[in-house]
Amino acid sequence: MEKIKKVLDDVFDELVDINQFIYENPELGNEEYKACEAHVKLLRKHGFSVEEKYLGIETAFKATYASKKPGPTIAVMGEYDALPDIGHGCGHNMIGTIADGVGIVLSKLVDDMGGRILVLGTPAEETNGAKVDMADQGIFDDIDIALMAHPSSKTNLEIQSLAMEAIQFEFTGRTAHAAACPEQGINALDAVISTFNSINALREHITSTTRIHGIITEGGVAANIVPEKAVAQFYVRATTKSYLKEVVEKVKNCARGAALATGAEIEITNYEKSYDNFVMNKTLTGVVKKHFDLNGFDVESHAVSMGSLDAGNVSHVCPTAHPMFSISKDDLAGHTRALADATVKPYALDAMKKVILSLAATGIDIINDPSLLESIKAEHVNTVK
Ligand SMILES: [Zn+2]
Numbered sequence: 001m002e003k004i005k006k007v008l009d010d011v012f013d014e015l016v017d018i019n020q021f022i023y024e025n026p027e028l029g030n031e032e033y034k035a036c037e038a039h040v041k042l043l044r045k046h047g048f049s050v051e052e053k054y055l056g057i058e059t060a061f062k063a064t065y066a067s068k069k070p071g072p073t074i075a076v077m078g079e080y081d082a083l084p085d086i087g088h089g090c091g092h093n094m095i096g097t098i099a100d101g102v103g104i105v106l107s108k109l110v111d112d113m114g115g116r117i118l119v120l121g122t123p124a125e126e127t128n129g130a131k132v133d134m135a136d137q138g139i140f141d142d143i144d145i146a147l148m149a150h151p152s153s154k155t156n157l158e159i160q161s162l163a164m165e166a167i168q169f170e171f172t173g174r175t176a177h178a179a180a181c182p183e184q185g186i187n188a189l190d191a192v193i194s195t196f197n198s199i200n201a202l203r204e205h206i207t208s209t210t211r212i213h214g215i216i217t218e219g220g221v222a223a224n225i226v227p228e229k230a231v232a233q234f235y236v237r238a239t240t241k242s243y244l245k246e247v248v249e250k251v252k253n254c255a256r257g258a259a260l261a262t263g264a265e266i267e268i269t270n271y272e273k274s275y276d277n278f279v280m281n282k283t284l285t286g287v288v289k290k291h292f293d294l295n296g297f298d299v300e301s302h303a304v305s306m307g308s309l310d311a312g313n314v315s316h317v318c319p320t321a322h323p324m325f326s327i328s329k330d331d332l333a334g335h336t337r338a339l340a341d342a343t344v345k346p347y348a349l350d351a352m353k354k355v356i357l358s359l360a361a362t363g364i365d366i367i368n369d370p371s372l373l374e375s376i377k378a379e380h381v382n383t384v385k
C-alpha cells in the first residue's frame with residue numbers, strides 16, 4: 001500500500017487539475033471533446049498508447065499499458081458526460097479522473113508484477129452509453145476485470161440497476177379543422193393519451209419494482225387543427241432482462257391498441273440504447289470492500305438503487321465492480337447542482353484519493369493471486385447465464 005500511495009502522490013495534482021477542468025467545462029454525451037482530449041493527453045504523458053475515436057465513437061478512447069510479463073488484463077472505465085443545465089450533477093468528471101488515476105498507478109507497478117492495464121473512455125452514459133456498443137462488439141472478451149467508481153451521497157458497494165429499454169411511439173393521423181370538419185380527421189394525440197391510459201391500467205399487473213415513465217414530445221401544433229402527428233417516449237425498466245422483455249411487449253400492445261382504436265398509424269422505435277441490469281460479482285466486490293474498509297470508508301450495508309447503468313451491459317460479459325462512494329458529509333441528491341459543486345471540494349478530493357488507492361489495490365490483489373481471479377471468473381460464469 002505504501003508503494004501505491006507514493007506513486008499516487010506523485011500524480012495527484014494532475015488528477016485534481018483534470019477533475020476541476022472537466023467540472024468547469026461540462027459537455028453533453030457524445031460531445032465530450034474537451035474532456036476526452038484532456039484524458040488522452042494525460043494518459044499519453046504517462047506512457048499509455050491511446051486509440052482515439054475508438055470503435056468509431058468520436059469521444060471514446062482505449063488507452064493501453066502492457067508490461068512485458070504475462071498476467072491479467074484489468075480495465076478501468078471512465079465516464080465524462082454532463083447533464084443539460086446542471087453540468088456535472090452526476091459527478092462524471094470524477095469518474096474519468098479516477099479511471100486515469102487507477103490506470104496510471106497500476107501502469108507504474110505492472111512492469112514488476114506482469115499484466116496489462118487499460119483505461120477505457122466511455123462517453124454518453126446518461127443517454128446513449130458507449131459501453132453498450134463496447135460490450136456488444138466483444139471488446140471485453142480479452143479483459144479479465146472491469147473496474148470503475150461513481151461519486152454519490154453515501155458509500156455503497158452493492159448496487160441495483162435495472163434493465164432498461166427506451167421506446168418511442170410515433171402516431172400519424174390526419175389533419176382536419178377541429179370544429180368545422182372533425183369527422184374527417186384522425187387524432188394522433190388521442191392515440192398518445194390512450195397509450196398513457198392503457199399503460200396506467202397495466203401498472204396494476206406488473207411487479208412493484210418495474211418502472212414505466214414517459215413524456216409527450218409532440219402533441220399537435222394548434223388547438224384548431226386535429227393533431228396529425230404525436231410522439232411519446234418511454235423508459236421501461238425491470239430487474240431482469242427477461243422480465244423487461246415481457247413488460248416491453250405489453251407496453252407496445254398498449255400503443256398498438258391505441259393506434260387501432262383511433263385509426264392512426266404507429267411506428268415503434270428505440271430512441272436510445274437499451275441497458276442491461278447490473279450483475280454483482282460478490283467475490284470481486286469483497287476485494288473492493290476490503291480496500292474501502294482499509295481506506296476508512298463508511299460502507300453502507302444495504303444495496304442502493306441506481307436507475308439504469310450502461311455498466312450493466314459490461315457486467316454481463318466481464319466481472320465488473322461499480323462502487324458508489326460518498327463525496328460529502330451532507331446528504332446530496334443525484335443529478336443536482338449541489339452534487340456537481342461537491343465534486344471539486346476538499347472532502348471529495350480526499351475521497352477520490354482513497355477510491356483510487358482502493359481500486360488500484362484491488363487490481364494488485366487480482367494480478368498477484370491467480371486463484372482469486374479464478375474464483376471471480378467462476379462466479380461470473382455461474383451468475384450470468
Ligand atoms: Zn446520472
Ligand SMILES: [Zn+2]
Pocket residue numbers: 090091092125150
Ligand atoms: Zn452517473
